[in-house]
Amino acid sequence: MQLFYTQEINPQHNTFMLSEEESKHAVRVLRLGEGDRIHLIDGRGGIYETEIIDPHPKRTTLRVLSVTEEFGKMSYEIHMAVAPTKNIDRIEWFLEKATEIGLNSYTPVICEHSERKDVKVERLEKVAIAAVKQSLKAYLPQINPIITFTKFIQDIKHVDYTKGIAHCVDLEKKHITSTFKPKGKYLILIGPEGDFSEKEISQAIEAGFVPLSLGEARLRTETAALASVIEVSLLNR
Structure with a gap:
């Protein structure tokens, strides 16, 4: 299945034109032509089966054949708030793997001990x-x-989520599954x-966060984040 991402499409479209970048990829790289079928995703749960009717390298036109909404919708929601690592490649690795497993949102949070103070949202x-x-x-x-x-703590204090904070301080903690x-x-x-x-741990606990244990090993930031996503996925399997 050839997948193309385009947030502009919606279920009301009968035809759709790919962007120049996606058109070039379809026609020049994948060498697709008239009559070939590809699937589009809108990032909101919609997946569109389409047929190429004009394979132009700058403006490929498609006919929409069918639409499936809420494709692969998860039975739960997970929001990961993770401090960006000094080496941004590690956070990109986490985001890639967490997205493959199942992730609804990610917020980069700057903490007292953070070595990295910025991220490029467009790159993520x-x-x-x-x-x-x-x-x-x-x-x-x-x-x-x-x-x-x-x-961040102020903004989400009253948000209706089950909240957890994973840290290394020697305090009583609970496992995700409990x-x-x-x-x-x-x-x-x-x-x-x-x-x-x-101080940050105390702030989080006061805001309703439960201290979480991810096992006995001391994990890197990105490993702890991904382990949390996996635990939640297994809990909902």
């Missing part, structure tokens, strides 16, 4: 789009702007390489 979106296409999904995770830890229930809405906080400060 490209990583997520590639992962969605590779894993044959129709939902694109929302990549939120970078935000400070304190502002904290989260299936088919829920989950928000998980993962800190930077230097972990959360004790």
Whole structure:
């Protein structure tokens, strides 16, 4: 199945024109021609079976044959708030794998011990789009702007999520499977390489976050984040 991502399409379209970039990929790279069929995803759960009627390298035109909405919709929602790592490749790796498994949204959070203070949202979106296409999904995770830890805690204090924070401080913690229930809405906080400060942990707990354990091993930021996504996926299998 050849998948193309285009957020502009909607179920009301009978025909659709690919962007110049996607047209070039279809015609010049994949060498598709008139009558060939491809699938489009809109990132909102819609998957569209289409037929090429004009294979132009700058403006390929398609006929929409069928539409499936809510394709592969998960029975739960997961929002990962993860401090960006000093080496941004690690966060890109996490985002790629988490998208393949199942992720609704990601927020990069700047903490007291963060070594990286910025991210390029556009680059992360490209990583997520590639992962969605590779894993044959129709939902694109929302990549939120970078935000400070304190502002993030204030903004989500009253949001209706089951909230958890994974940290390395020697405090009582619960495993994800004993904290989260299936088919829920989950928000998980993962800190930077230097972990959360004790002040940040206290702030999170006061805001309703439950301290989480991911096992005995000390995990890297991106490993802890991906382990959390996997645990939630298995909980809802």
